[in-house]
Amino acid sequence: MSEAKEFKYIGQRTIRPDGYDKVTGRATYGADLSLPGMIWGKTLRSPHAHAKIVSIDTSKAEAHPDVMAVATFQDFVTLQSESIAGGEGAADVLDVARNCLADDKVLYHGHAIAAIAARTERAAKDALALIDVTYEILPPVMDVEEAMKESAPVLHEDMFTNGYDEKPSKASNIATRVEMKMGDVDAGFADADVIVEREFRTPTAHQGYIEPHACTVTYSEDGQSMVWCCTQGHFDVRTLTAKVLGMDLGKLKVIASEIGGGFGGKTVIYQEPVALVLSKKSGRPVKMVMERDEVFIATGPTSAAKLKAKVGIKKDGTITAMQGWMAYEAGAFKGSPMMPGVMTMFTPYDCPNVLVEGFDVVVNKSKVAAYRAPGAPQAEYAAEMVINELAEMLGMDPIELRLKNAAKEGTQTIYGPKLKRVGLIECLEAAKNSPHYQSALPEGQGRGLAAGFWFNVGGQSSVTVNMNPDGTGTIVEGSPDIGGSRASMQMMAAEVLQIEPKNLKPIIADTENLPYSQGTGGSRTTFATGMAVIEASEKVVAQVKERAAAVWNVTAEQVEYADGVARNTAGEDAMTLAEVCKSAEKTGGQISGNANINARGAGPSFAVHICDVAVDKETGKVDVTRYTAIQDAGKAIHPGYVEGQLQGGAVQGIGWALNEEYVYNADGVMENPGFLDYRIPLASDLPMIETIIVEVPNAFHPYGVRGVGETGIIPPLGAVGYAVGNAIGRKVEELPCSPPRVLALIQNG
């Protein structure tokens, strides 16, 4: 595509089509649907981090007059271990089922054991106390390094480490070991003038969406079922729920409600199959809504990690070798985002000698879920901290050091392909020229800078564009809109159809109204679903030309379509899109276009962030005083919502770097399952977040789009971490930089 392409609608700041419902309270989210005869489900959760379930006696609960159904793991179909695509990455269906309701063991504080449906929410909650569970308490393993030791209590007796040539003879908490390499790191380090090697730790952190998981379900006598829930991927909810319950996909309709945040955490299922069991047993619609403490103890989070980064460099700033090691906590079941951590760790750098080793380790914490660029923030944090330290040691500007080694078109990645055209250099140049970087650092403050890389993905998207007889239309898509994507879809369709965006209404169809569409994740929606919208709209234009041609008795090739008007190039005739749609019944029936695609060619998005902090030396409290986020969007369809992604990602990363962490007691019980003690950033914590959108088009998208949703959470860990260290003259290795930890660093060095 041409970089100078002129757009009529793309790049404007339109009012989002779903906005009116959202500012008036009319929009319906996961917990907002109630049905006639509906009853409420509540979940009994484990008070122990690790225990065998000796027995579950539900008889007293079942006998209670308000209780209408009780569910346990025994209500699921018998399942074998099977890896299925769903959410962000594969999931083992047996693990999914055992996470929805524990089988013979509870593996974390908060693990669901049983559920009760009763006439009221309070009755259901009260009746949970009537279920008698006998436990045999086991020692919990709460730390990734402890879990990797041979002497550690083993969570799963049937888990043997994958990734070694020979299958180990002993069960282990290490699910997988991965090594990726290119070149010769030993030779590279031998060539280096300076080598820095450091160890880092990042905490268990939660996505922190404000809307708790919620669903309302019905199960009919003929097996036809409906699930209404807040999810990033209702087709994946269908796949996973149907597997756990042994249902045909055709009998399970899943409707995506409006979704109150997800950040990856709503790509999995928790309550949906349980609610369906309760509905089947009671013959009633069932609503289940998690409470905030349940969200913290039993959903999300992302992996705590232990990491090592070692980088060798010549005096002129040329990086000669990069080596990484990481162990990621998966929570109770295998499947941490260690692999993308390995793949992304050093990708911002063009270095021939790279070796990264990673471990996926189970511990007695809730099973991790995807969190915005899953796995990358931890790994790239370790790398960026070392790069900054090297720049400081060499007396080089950190941007110049990065420019000298920046990944670019043709750079070999550790995971296989060479990079296509990417925008890291452009982001670094924009950072260098930014008002923030050009400004002097205020006295006593610290400054940090970091780069970030995320792949972005494409994948399957299904779209239909239906035209109405008055020339307005409906864009039927299958990607839940988590941050304004309907506005982008509307603008892209408008660009093709050359009509005002407001004349096109985008809707998120349920699983019965479209073929399969992958969920909203991997920064894929504006890229992949956008491609499908463009293709479906182009089919509408093709039909409009054919219909007009039929009216004028010319060929479709003789019809031109521009500015919403079809023109006969062989004559003077012209028909507006509305006129063609109005006459459609006489020219062959109504007009629509569809595209069911598997999009390839997602363009990686690079970012560079700059952070200034002030540290209160007496309390250790850190205030971010200035922050700039720079990122390559490829093409910003709606700049306002692109800026929003940059700002939102930056602030989640700031929270992760400064305050957010799970605190467990010695028994493995989470002690801060609420927003008061798990402190996400508040309005009063932050300055404005300055943004610079860089646009290096992705050649594989008609308008040049790259995904922008995820990369923004990667650089803050390194930028904030380094800024804090810079302010207090210490090396920050462990996140978050919470007041007690910073105070200890100040006092103890």
Place this chain on the structure above:
Amino acid sequence: MAKSHVTTSVNGEPQEFLCEPGDTLLDVLRNELNLTGTKEGCGSGDCGACSVTLNGRLVCACLVLGVEVEGAEVGTIEGVSSGDGLHVIQEKFLEHAALQCGICTPGLIVSTKALLEENPNPTEEEARYYLAGNLCRCTGYDKIIRAVMDSAETLRGAV
């Protein structure tokens, strides 16, 4: 346990409902009166998604009991816009792209309205501290604060 009968006013309309002693105002609004625009994010007064006004004072509906609103005036997000159009604050939230997922938006709009009624000309810092009880996980607050400041300016101009 016997339910209590409560007579109150919500968004200027007379309302009656029955509730249990433990039901919160949030439970009542959502489940008895079907006013689901007020959201539950935490149930403990930490997130502000259930911000409403009670006799003109900004409160978390999850921290008020249903029986406490006997004879009171309750204001929710559903009462912010008039029948013929959006309130300036709602328009500014849309113009500034000050929402992403939108779950915190009703609470933030109710809180912003309360802020600007108390203080029509807040500084950015005053706005940030007044709204510190309304958590937003999507936006990083930048565009929200811009929408609030722009609303204040527009409303001042309209007086």
